[in-house]
Amino acid sequence: MAETYTPMLEQYREIKNRHLNDILFFRMGDFYEMFFEDAETASRELEITLTARDGGGGKRVPMCGVPYHSADGYIAKLIEKGYKVAVCEQTEDPRQAQGIVKREVVKVITPGTVLSDQLLPDKANNYLVVLLEESGLLCFAAVDISTGECMWGSFTGASKVAAMCDRLFCLSPAEILFAGKIDSAAAINEFIAARIPSCAYSSIDVEDFSALRKLPASHFGTDNLPEQEPARDCVAYLLYYLHHTLKSDLSHVNRLGRYDADAHLLLDNITLRNLEISRNLRDGSKKGTLLGVLDYTQTAMGARLLKKWVEQPLNQPTEIVTRLDAVDELVKQPAARAYIREQLRDVYDFERIITKIEVGTANARDLTALRQSLATLPLVKEAIVKLRAKLFSSAGGQLSGHMDIVQLIQDALVDNPPVATREGGMIRPGYDLELDELRTIARDSKLWIQNLEANERETTGIRSLKVGYNRVFGYYLEVTHANASEVPARYTRKQTLANAERYITPELKEFELKVLGAEEKIVVLEYQLFVSLRETIKRQVREIQQTARQVALLDVLCSLSEAASRHNYVKPQIVTDRELRIKDGRHPVVEELLQRERFIPNDTGLNHRDCEIMIITGPNMAGKSTYMRQVALLTVMAQIGSFVPAREASISPVDRIFTRVGASDDLSSGQSTFMVEMAEVSHILKHATSKSLIILDEIGRGTSTYDGMSIARAVIEHIKSKIKAKTLFSTHYHELTEMEGQFDGVKNYSVAVKERGNDVVFLRRIVPGGADKSYGVHVAQLAGLPKSVIERARQILSDHEQPDCRQIERAASPSPSPLPASLFSSGLSDELLALDIMTVTPLEALNILYKLQNQAKAEAGKL
Numbered sequence: 129m130a131e132t133y134t135p136m137l138e139q140y141r142e143i144k145n146r147h148l149n150d151i152l153f154f155r156m157g158d159f160y161e162m163f164f165e166d167a168e169t170a171s172r173e174l175e176i177t178l179t180a181r182d183g184g185g186g187k188r189v190p191m192c193g194v195p196y197h198s199a200d201g202y203i204a205k206l207i208e209k210g211y212k213v214a215v216c217e218q219t220e221d222p223r224q225a226q227g228i229v230k231r232e233v234v235k236v237i238t239p240g241t242v243l244s245d246q247l248l249p250d251k252a253n254n255y256l257v258v259l260l261e262e263s264g265l266l267c268f269a270a271v272d273i274s275t276g277e278c279m280w281g282s283f284t285g286a287s288k289v290a291a292m293c294d295r296l297f298c299l300s301p302a303e304i305l306f307a308g309k310i311d312s313a314a315a316i317n318e319f320i321a322a323r324i325p326s327c328a329y330s331s332i333d334v335e336d337f338s339a340l341r342k343l344p345a346s347h348f349g350t351d352n353l354p355e356q357e358p359a360r361d362c363v364a365y366l367l368y369y370l371h372h373t374l375k376s377d378l379s380h381v382n383r384l385g386r387y388d389a390d391a392h393l394l395l396d397n398i399t400l401r402n403l404e405i406s407r408n409l410r411d412g413s414k415k416g417t418l419l420g421v422l423d424y425t426q427t428a429m430g431a432r433l434l435k436k437w438v439e440q441p442l443n444q445p446t447e448i449v450t451r452l453d454a455v456d457e458l459v460k461q462p463a464a465r466a467y468i469r470e471q472l473r474d475v476y477d478f479e480r481i482i483t484k485i486e487v488g489t490a491n492a493r494d495l496t497a498l499r500q501s502l503a504t505l506p507l508v509k510e511a512i513v514k515l516r517a518k519l520f521s522s523a524g525g526q527l528s529g530h531m532d533i534v535q536l537i538q539d540a541l542v543d544n545p546p547v548a549t550r551e552g553g554m555i556r557p558g559y560d561l562e563l564d565e566l567r568t569i570a571r572d573s574k575l576w577i578q579n580l581e582a583n584e585r586e587t588t589g590i591r592s593l594k595v596g597y598n599r600v601f602g603y604y605l606e607v608t609h610a611n612a613s614e615v616p617a618r619y620t621r622k623q624t625l626a627n628a629e630r631y632i633t634p635e636l637k638e639f640e641l642k643v644l645g646a647e648e649k650i651v652v653l654e655y656q657l658f659v660s661l662r663e664t665i666k667r668q669v670r671e672i673q674q675t676a677r678q679v680a681l682l683d684v685l686c687s688l689s690e691a692a693s694r695h696n697y698v699k700p701q702i703v704t705d706r707e708l709r710i711k712d713g714r715h716p717v718v719e720e721l722l723q724r725e726r727f728i729p730n731d732t733g734l735n736h737r738d739c740e741i742m743i744i745t746g747p748n749m750a751g752k753s754t755y756m757r758q759v760a761l762l763t764v765m766a767q768i769g770s771f772v773p774a775r776e777a778s779i780s781p782v783d784r785i786f787t788r789v790g791a792s793d794d795l796s797s798g799q800s801t802f803m804v805e806m807a808e809v810s811h812i813l814k815h816a817t818s819k820s821l822i823i824l825d826e827i828g829r830g831t832s833t834y835d836g837m838s839i840a841r842a843v844i845e846h847i848k849s850k851i852k853a854k855t856l857f858s859t860h861y862h863e864l865t866e867m868e869g870q871f872d873g874v875k876n877y878s879v880a881v882k883e884r885g886n887d888v889v890f891l892r893r894i895v896p897g898g899a900d901k902s903y904g905v906h907v908a909q910l911a912g913l914p915k916s917v918i919e920r921a922r923q924i925l926s927d928h929e930q931p932d933c934r935q936i937e938r939a940a941s942p943s944p945s946p947l948p949a950s951l952f953s954s955g956l957s958d959e960l961l962a963l964d965i966m967t968v969t970p971l972e973a974l975n976i977l978y979k980l981q982n983q984a985k986a987e988a989g990k991l
């Protein structure tokens with residue numbers, strides 16, 4: 129026989145059955161209760177007491193609970209730990225309920241659908257992504273429910289997984305859902321675990337999917353829908369999940385954008401990381417990144433847009449120039465820029481406020497923030513209309529101040545309303561006649577009580593008599609025991625305290641009814657008025673969203689021009705001759721970090737005639753990596769529409785930038801450093817085109833010299849003959865400089881140094897020609913290696929640099945390099961060879977080691 133529970137628990141079980149993957153917060157009065165397994169999980173994760181309650185038939189059922197007013201904090205904790213929380217409310221007034229109060233899940237909160245400020249990342253997007261793979265097409269649909277932004281994209285072919293991973297890296301979703309069976313799931317999961325570890329992921333399956341197929345068209349209309357069915361289905365899953373979790377009509381998710389890879393300069397996730405475009409390698413924050421240097425945005429909307437611009441620069445010259453012209457105008461008009469930025473400082477994140485209005489969670493304070501934000505816009509518009517650049521004329525035109533809404537909120541709400549919406553105190557006097565009348569009754573009642581108190585004191589002669597109020601007895605007259613004998617017969621005793629008696633009179637009760645009724649009515653009426661105000665604003669969701677987008681655009685343009693003038697950048701010329709010419713270029717981030725030292729600028733000239741590939745040699749620490757990243761970053765900046773740190777720059781947009789820089793530790797994937805390096809090089813060789821820019825920093829160094837050098841040379845030859853991409857290649861293999869004479873367009877450069885005795889001065893200048901020394905020992909010394917090690921290294925190096933040794937090293941055959949002669953001279957090796965390691969005891973071994981060391985010391989002249 130099926131187990132039976134109390135009617136309330138039966139209701140719980142019925143609801144829980146529909147939310148098996150969620151923790152069910154079950155509202156009971158002032159608490160959210162959890163039962164059964166959920167109670168055990170929640171008590172463990174939230175560190176709250178696990179109790180039990182009678183489940184019917186003598187069964188004890190595990191239970192725990194949290195007060196409803198502090199539930200947000202607990203929910204936040206569970207979401208951060210990757211759980212989903214279904215919030216089940218009482219949907220009827222318990223006083224009117226017959227039997228068990230009706231309850232319903234009003235929303236499911238998941239990492240990708242959170243809307244509370246507490247859980248949303250400040251100034252950043254919070255994406256939910258659905259992935260679907262079908263008929264060779266790998267699709268995604270993404271939404272930031274907090275702003276209403278929604279888009280889709282799809283990839284095919286051999287590189288579809290890599291392309292999807294790059295996209296996911298940019299979106300950095302809070303939650304990913306795999307719809308149905310995804311062939312590439314393993315590879316994608318591996319990437320998420322390594323690169324977006326905070327992302328929650330699960331699968332989504334629907335029994336009757338055919339019913340959902342209509343969702344995209346009914347929600348977005350048919351105009352912008354993806355043509356391919358898998359992509360449309362992906363959007364359908366996304367909408368289904370949103371309806372299932374948010375249970376609102378989602379009118380703020382009203383535009384479906386398409387991610388179009390062809391419109392952008394593609395920066396894969398490796399390059400985004402290597403160049404530290406928006407996240408640094410140290411802790412993933414924007415400190416010390418290109419975004420960090422360019423971000424002078426004033427609003428959260430601007431900050432989110434700038435991150436997109438920086439991670440997805442443009443590739444079409446006309447679009448780039450349009451942005452550059454706008455930035456240029458603001459650079460030339462510092463007063464206008466300062467004025468606009470000043471106004472924008474008072475603008476709240478109203479893109480998110482609009483969402484809260486749409487889903488009905490906005491409070492009165494949100495609305496006053498919206499009013500304040502919109503009210504500043506006419507001032508911004510005034511400044512914008514005087515500007516000439518194309519982007520301003522479109523932005524200015526659309527920058528509506530929504531004065532009707534500003535006025536409406538101004539009239540309806542007091543200046544500083546409370547956060548709570550059901551406790552009154554929000555609506556401005558004069559806004560609603562009925563409310564004003566009720567307030568008059570409530571206010572007059574205070575006067576009435578004062579009068580009553582004075583009258584009663586006079587008629588009874590009890591000077592200490594006072595009128596009071598409590599929730600249990602309502603209004604009462606309080607008289608001390610000492611005066612009890614003076615109390616008239618018309619008083620009815622209600623309560624006896626230690627030193628006083630409390631009474632009521634018919635007059636007082638009648639008054640109470642009127643007053644209490646008024647106060648209750650005020651609270652209800654204020655809430656109704658507030659909700660209807662919210663609904664009125666909701667009708668303009670689209671228009672206000674449009675305004676938010678214009679504000680973001682303006683903020684970003686101001687930010688880029690502020691960065692340009694603060695850091696002394698110049699407007700790059702955008703050309704189409706496939707050349708890159710930079711005069712006195714600087715690294716935007718390194719120049720900011722250098723405090724006392726001055727950053728030394730350098731030129732660059734890359735073209736397909738005489739300098740397609742730069743082979744850069746030079747000492748360690750000389751500035752090779754900095755220079756190469758600088759060239760890449762200046763290209764990225766120009767394609768963002770930003771000015772660049774240089775005296776002059778003319779840049780032909782590239783289609784992709786590839787980087788292979790440093791030793792990226794991919795220990796999590798179980799691959800060796802060299803394997804990762806080769807995989808990255810292979811990725812570059814497969815995807816680079818003649819319009820790409822490639823940065824290769826010392827490839828081949830993770831293996832033996834000969835293997836490494838051979839691979840490096842073969843890679844350059846391949847790029848030169850097959851790909852023809854502009855390339856910067858740094859290396860310590862001086863042998864590669866021989867390529868200059870052998871291939872047109874391969875040019876040697878080196879970083880100049882000055883030698884002073886054993887000391888080396890880095891000049892940080894890139895000059896034509898190859899270098900012949902690495903000065904690695906010098907850098908080791910700078911890094912603080914023990915003096916003895918440095919001296920020994922110098923000795924080995926000088927032996928090694930003898931002509932006969934160098935001859936051997938440069939030979940192309942990969943024979944093992946001989947050890948320096950001195951190490952095993954004078955019979956040391958004979959003694960070692962004679963040893964039978966398997967039979968010596970540890971003590972004997974130590975003795976032998978001691979003897980060998982003494983011998984070595986003697987040889988080194990240290991004894």
Ligand SMILES: Nc1ncnc2c1ncn2[C@@H]1O[C@H](COP(=O)(O)OP(=O)(O)OP(=O)(O)O)[C@@H](O)[C@H]1O
Pocket residue numbers: 718722725726727728729746747748749750751752753754755892
């Ligand atoms: N143009 C410059 N002006 C001033 N300082 C610079 C310049 N370029 C580089 N530096 C400084 O030199 C440091 C080392 O530069 P970088 O890492 O580019 O050297 P590298 O030649 O790539 O070294 P390695 O071969 O060891 O990787 C940088 O961190 C920076 O502080």
